[in-house]
């Protein structure tokens with residue numbers, strides 16, 4: 001069987017302090033290439049904390065996260081940043097696009113940071129990604145000239161800029177109307193099934209259950225019994 005693209009092994013994250021706070025405990029999860037996994041659970045159950053750990057934005061207190069079989073605990077901060085830039089894509093509830101840049105320039109940014117392509121190729125790829133997401137006519141607009149759904153599609157194009165294996169997304173439909181939410185869920189599903197990218201989505205949006213391959217649930221930082229049963 002193929003190596004899972006992203007794995008967490010008994011990951012626990014405790015915030016130290018006078019009263020330590022356990023964000024997540026003993027989380028084991030394997031995510032395959034092309035798999036669309038949704039993480040659900042009540043507010044405060046640790047979903048975003050887990051996504052940050054899986055996205056190498058935070059380090060576990062114990063346990064480990066493996067990216068393509070590599071134990072990321074061994075990586076320096078610089079190496080982690082390089083792995084995030086080249087292998088992971090992020091989409092958050094609020095788009096975090098740079099307001100003074102056009103859609104095209106926003107999508108080019110991660111490519112400029114990585115520096116693997118010459119500028120004309122970066123521009124060409126950004127235009128292609130925007131066109132694939134139905135935004136060819138909007139590539140020279142700034143975020144303020146776009147609708148919420150269009151901005152979120154630009155954010156998805158930006159997440160795809162460096163051709164990541166994994167897309168991690170936190171409430172991608174949280175600020176969208178139901179029509180735009182349908183579009184975003186469909187795009188994420190297509191990215192997993194047609195492009196073989198692993199998609200991990202944290203959400204309260206129950207419509208994701210229909211789009212995803214697998215749903216797991218956190219309660220108080222740990223898998224719920226039901227999720228454990230599904231994993232068995």
Ligand SMILES: Nc1ncnc2c1ncn2[C@@H]1O[C@H](COP(=O)(O)OP(=O)(O)OP(=O)(O)O)[C@@H](O)[C@H]1O
Pocket residue numbers: 015021022023041042043044045046047048049050
């Ligand atoms: N820096 C912090 N200091 C103290 N407590 C924190 C910190 N970050 C998170 N927490 C707590 O850890 C728990 C998990 O938070 P997290 O944001 O991961 O939950 P969540 O499931 O994503 O919530 P929501 O659905 O409301 O976004 C919450 O009880 C939160 O208050």
